[in-house]
Amino acid sequence: MDTQREAYRVEAYDLLAELEISLLELESAPDDMDLVDRVFRAMHTIKGSGAMFGFDAIAEFTHDVESAFDRVREGHISVTTGLVNLALAARDQIRSMLDHADDPVHIDQQQGRRILDGFRAILSAAQTAPAPDGADGPARPAWEIVATGTAGATGEKIYRIRFEPHETLFQNGTNPLALLSELTSLGHCRTIAHLDRLPAPEAFNPESCYLSWDILLTSDCSLNAIQDIFIFVEDACSLSIDLIDRLDAPAEASVSKRLGEILVARGDLPPEAVDEALERQQRLGQILVDAGRVSAEKVCSALAEQEYVQSVRAKREQQSSAGSVRVAAEKLDQLVNLVGELVTVQARLNQKAVLSRDAELLNISEVVERLTDELRDNTLSIRMLPIDVTFSKLRRLVRDLSNELGKNILLKTEGGDTELDKTVLEQLNDPLVHILRNSIDHGIETPERRGKAGKPEQGTIRLKAEHSGANVLIHISDDGAGIEPAVIRRKAIEKGLLSADAERSDKELLQLIFLPGFSTAEAVTNVSGRGVGMDVVKRSIESLRGAIELNSQPGKGTTITLKLPLTLAIIDGLLVEIDSDKFVLPLSSIEECVELSREDLKKTHGRNILNIRNQIVPFVPLRERFAIAGDAPNFEQVVINEVNGRRVGIVVDRVIGEHQIVIKTMNALYKNVPEVSGATILGDGTVALILDVQKLLSGIQEENLEAESER
Amino acid sequence: MKILIAEDDNISRQIIHKILVRFGRCDAVVDGAEAVEAFKLALEDGEPYDLICLDIMMPGVDGQAALKQIREIERQMETRGEREVKVIMLTALDDAHSVVEAYYRGGATAYLVKPIESNKLLLELQRLGLITAEQSKSMRGQK
Amino acid sequence: MSVVNEIIDGCNRVRIVGALSIWEAAATWSDLNSLLSAPGPVEIDLTAVESCDGAGVQILCQLHKLLAQRPEQGHVTGISNGLSQAMRLAGLNADGLPAGQGEA
Numbered sequence: 030m031d032t033q034r035e036a037y038r039v040e041a042y043d044l045l046a047e048l049e050i051s052l053l054e055l056e057s058a059p060d061d062m063d064l065v066d067r068v069f070r071a072m073h074t075i076k077g078s079g080a081m082f083g084f085d086a087i088a089e090f091t092h093d094v095e096s097a098f099d100r101v102r103e104g105h106i107s108v109t110t111g112l113v114n115l116a117l118a119a120r121d122q123i124r125s126m127l128d129h130a131d132d133p134v135h136i137d138q139q140q141g142r143r144i145l146d147g148f149r150a151i152l153s154a155a156q157t158a159p160a161p162d163g164a165d166g167p168a169r170p171a172w173e174i175v176a177t178g179t180a181g182a183t184g185e186k187i188y189r190i191r192f193e194p195h196e197t198l199f200q201n202g203t204n205p206l207a208l209l210s211e212l213t214s215l216g217h218c219r220t221i222a223h224l225d226r227l228p229a230p231e232a233f234n235p236e237s238c239y240l241s242w243d244i245l246l247t248s249d250c251s252l253n254a255i256q257d258i259f260i261f262v263e264d265a266c267s268l269s270i271d272l273i274d275r276l277d278a279p280a281e282a283s284v285s286k287r288l289g290e291i292l293v294a295r296g297d298l299p300p301e302a303v304d305e306a307l308e309r310q311q312r313l314g315q316i317l318v319d320a321g322r323v324s325a326e327k328v329c330s331a332l333a334e335q336e337y338v339q340s341v342r343a344k345r346e347q348q349s350s351a352g353s354v355r356v357a358a359e360k361l362d363q364l365v366n367l368v369g370e371l372v373t374v375q376a377r378l379n380q381k382a383v384l385s386r387d388a389e390l391l392n393i394s395e396v397v398e399r400l401t402d403e404l405r406d407n408t409l410s411i412r413m414l415p416i417d418v419t420f421s422k423l424r425r426l427v428r429d430l431s432n433e434l435g436k437n438i439l440l441k442t443e444g445g446d447t448e449l450d451k452t453v454l455e456q457l458n459d460p461l462v463h464i465l466r467n468s469i470d471h472g473i474e475t476p477e478r479r480g481k482a483g484k485p486e487q488g489t490i491r492l493k494a495e496h497s498g499a500n501v502l503i504h505i506s507d508d509g510a511g512i513e514p515a516v517i518r519r520k521a522i523e524k525g526l527l528s529a530d531a532e533r534s535d536k537e538l539l540q541l542i543f544l545p546g547f548s549t550a551e552a553v554t555n556v557s558g559r560g561v562g563m564d565v566v567k568r569s570i571e572s573l574r575g576a577i578e579l580n581s582q583p584g585k586g587t588t589i590t591l592k593l594p595l596t597l598a599i600i601d602g603l604l605v606e607i608d609s610d611k612f613v614l615p616l617s618s619i620e621e622c623v624e625l626s627r628e629d630l631k632k633t634h635g636r637n638i639l640n641i642r643n644q645i646v647p648f649v650p651l652r653e654r655f656a657i658a659g660d661a662p663n664f665e666q667v668v669i670n671e672v673n674g675r676r677v678g679i680v681v682d683r684v685i686g687e688h689q690i691v692i693k694t695m696n697a698l699y700k701n702v703p704e705v706s707g708a709t710i711l712g713d714g715t716v717a718l719i720l721d722v723q724k725l726l727s728g729i730q731e732e733n734l735e736a737e738s739e740r
Numbered sequence: 741m742k743i744l745i746a747e748d749d750n751i752s753r754q755i756i757h758k759i760l761v762r763f764g765r766c767d768a769v770v771d772g773a774e775a776v777e778a779f780k781l782a783l784e785d786g787e788p789y790d791l792i793c794l795d796i797m798m799p800g801v802d803g804q805a806a807l808k809q810i811r812e813i814e815r816q817m818e819t820r821g822e823r824e825v826k827v828i829m830l831t832a833l834d835d836a837h838s839v840v841e842a843y844y845r846g847g848a849t850a851y852l853v854k855p856i857e858s859n860k861l862l863l864e865l866q867r868l869g870l871i872t873a874e875q876s877k878s879m880r881g882q883k
Numbered sequence: 884m885s886v887v888n889e890i891i892d893g894c895n896r897v898r899i900v901g902a903l904s905i906w907e908a909a910a911t912w913s914d915l916n917s918l919l920s921a922p923g924p925v926e927i928d929l930t931a932v933e934s935c936d937g938a939g940v941q942i943l944c945q946l947h948k949l950l951a952q953r954p955e956q957g958h959v960t961g962i963s964n965g966l967s968q969a970m971r972l973a974g975l976n977a978d979g980l981p982a983g984q985g986e987a
Contacts, residue, residue, distance in 0.1 A: 033835070037839075040837060041840075043840075066820065074839075074844040077843050078840055078843055082836060103822060198937075204905070204938075205937035205973075206937050207936075209974075220972070220973065220982075222981045224944060224980070227944060227945065229948075230949045230952070233912070233945050235909050235911070235912035235938060235942055235945075236938065238941070240941055242973070242974060329981065330981075
């Protein structure tokens with residue numbers, strides 16, 4: 030596929046994502062003509078540009094969809110849930126056509142025809158009855174966004190201050206430069222001096238003030254703050270302060286003023302003069318100067334204002350993210366890899382420099398270290414994406430599912446601008462979908478049941494993301510039925526996951542949900558009863574080196590909290606050693622290290638169980654597990670990890686210490702070695718394998734775990 | 741029909757002018773700012789344009805920005821749907837991003853890639869319902 | 884403030900020293916006028932101007948006008964940091980013209 034088509038597809042996917050959001054918004058605000066326009070434009074764009082880049086089938090398909098929204102624009106069709114459903118289906122169809130542009134056999138042509146028939150029906154109905162009132166009623170709100178404090182503009186504005194001192198200004202001891210200087214303390218100033226009142230040198234009185242100024246001030250201050258500066262010179266000057274542009278208004282909403290308008294607004298020129306000049310369709314400024322209607326200096330000043338407003342706005346737009354460059358994900362991954370290697374080499378350089386005791390080399394090494402750190406942080410930050418991308422996909426899920434199950438659910442999202450590593454974000458989607466499905470299916474009750482329980486008929490699911498140190502927390506909470514610990518207990522005993530006489534606190538009982546093969550749904554629905562349980566969610570979150578926590582209040586609702594690392598490329602690890610082989614254990618799951626002597630070992634009678642503070646902890650001797658030749662030292666070390674809520678030890682020869690590890694993925698040859706999740710290159714150039722503790726321990730004999738669970 | 745051509749390149753402007761002039765009054769401007777100005781004046785005079793041909797790469801305010809401003813003015817005046825002026829982007833830029841930008845963010849009616857051929861432009865005018873099939877055909881016959 | 888001058892190789896070298904403000908404006912202006920009214924090339928050194936206010940800025944604008952009017956050569960050889968800051972604050976360039984407006 031040529032690059033042009035590929036570039037088109039990238040644009041089209043973006044467009045479809047925006048279309049989906051617009052459609053969902055439209056459903057909750059069916060009268061918003063701006064949204065209708067946006068949907069129409071998206072369809073029109075897909076049609077028009079699709080044809081240009083050889084996606085004729087897509088262009089053709091979109092034609093009727095576009096016509097329907099054109100009729101909506103004209104007010105002949107009103108927005109109903111039915112129309113939105115159909116449009117969303119059309120969106121999905123276009124997406125599938127894009128996905129399979131090169132192998133069209135995979136496209137469901139029948140579905141396409143069904144959608145088009147639906148639109149044609151709406152179109153012909155509209156022709157017979159000019160403005161039908163939608164049999165399926167007006168669309169209802171399905172979600173809303175809770176604004177966060179961090180997002181958005183600061184309310185900056187551009188003021189034009191025209192400051193014309195009277196000739197007597199100096200006589201009361203006022204220095205106009207001091208006033209100008211005070212203005213600069215409010216914000217950025219563009220000062221334009223006017224010298225036109227300055228007389229010929231012969232007639233010049235050095236003690237009179239002839240200068241005057243136009244100042245364009247970009248600031249979030251109020252008009253009063255500016256007036257305060259001039260408060261003592263009010264009688265000695267003529268002053269006008271005008272707000273000429275609000276930067277916090279959306280860029281499109283404020284059209285920058287034309288030269289003629291500026292001159293008129295500034296009172297330099299009567300409006301008729303502008304009209305007269307414009308009729309001749311030349312450069313306005315030149316015409317007006319030629320005609321002697323206004324001095325060249327005034328035009329210059331007005332032009333400067335025009336330019337200033339545009340430049341401030343352009344800068345503003347650049348900052349507000351629109352000005353970005355698209356880079357292929359692989360290139361980024363490559364960059365991260367290179368930076369990882371650089372970090373490693375830098376560590377070697379540093380080691381060498383320290384050994385050499387060469388002051389100059391040490392100096393260079395330190396500079397390189399600083400630069401490398403900065404480069405690493407910058408590179409990693411490029412991969413960060415706002416979680417909103419994921420959230421907006423979930424909106425559609427909530428809407429479709431709640432329709433399907435006859436539930437009325439509002440999705441509230443918060444903290445959508447929280448950023449996470451791209452890889453984390455990608456792998457987060459499935460677990461989130463699963464959690465939401467559970468909430469919608471099992472959590473939120475039907476409207477009738479909610480009514481009986483004295484709750485509002487509309488259930489609410491909240492998605493909230495926030496930073497917490499080097500982690501991001503994602504809370505998914507619903508105000509549904511909650512989870513009854515007693516029910517969990519009964520089910521767990523039924524499924525043989527818990528012995529009938531085992532004593533567990535409510536909190537512990539809730540954690541049983543994460544065990545494989547646990548499902549609490551009374552009836553298996555096709556929504557979440559697909560045999561994939563919360564155990565899978567837990568495992569995928571843990572594979573991201575994250576953690577999951579569940580809290581529930583029966584009758585009130587359930588909250589699931591995911592704790593995720595900001596990035597996957599660098600982890601904190603514990604470096605350990607067996608003989609001369611080095612391994613890294615992720616620090617996140619490590620609880621403590623204890624010593625294991627020969628005597629201790631003998632006492633276990635080969636059962637590999639350790640008694641730590643009266644708690645039985647099973648352990649894995651790594652030397653044995655990896656069949657490393659040679660004898661263990663007299664005193665070995667046991668690294669205690671918390672895995673699946675249990676404490677398990679890993680026995681190694683020596684613990685070297687904590688290290689920041691840059692992860693290098695292993696190539697495909699190692700894919701059959703699940704215990705190793707990656708490798709890293711140490712400062713001295715040797716390689717250490719990063720162990721996946723969870724996989725490593727999955728081989729532990731069940732009886733050991735049983736023994737531990739019975740305590 | 742009242743037509744506005746915004747194009748900074750003299751030769752292109754003349755070519756477009758030559759094709760379009762037989763369908764009505766053609767005004768020409770050389771940058772985006774002037775295009776917006778002319779559009780506004782025509783609107784205020786109650787004789788709005790039926791068609792605007794906008795080049796994208798122009799000095800100062802470019803075609804994309806001019807298009808957005810024109811649509812914004814229309815939005816403020818509650819001019820929507822059929823009553824919006826038809827805007828054909830006539831440009832040498834044929835990358836997907838520019839195209840989507842013009843259509844989606846700008847609200848362009850059509851997008852034609854230079855070099856401008858008379859037939860291409862005529863067909864587009866016909867598709868937009870600005871000229872009849874007969875007009876288009878008779879024009880396409882002659883060179 | 885003082886305006887000092889010496890004539891070297893037929894060139895009148897004028898030097899303004901100290902503050903250039905409303906208090907010295909009248910005196911400075913008359914000194915400058917009389918020095919510049921004498922025929923012959925002139926060089927003006929502004930590196931020793933310590934501070935400058937609105938009146939001072941105005942004098943500099945007029946000084947540039949005067950220099951331009953003279954039949955003989957006349958130019959400013961140097962300008963102090965404080966002075967150039969004051970000019971910038973007033974929206975003027977070093978030649979006493981509105982800054983950033985080379986063309987119409």
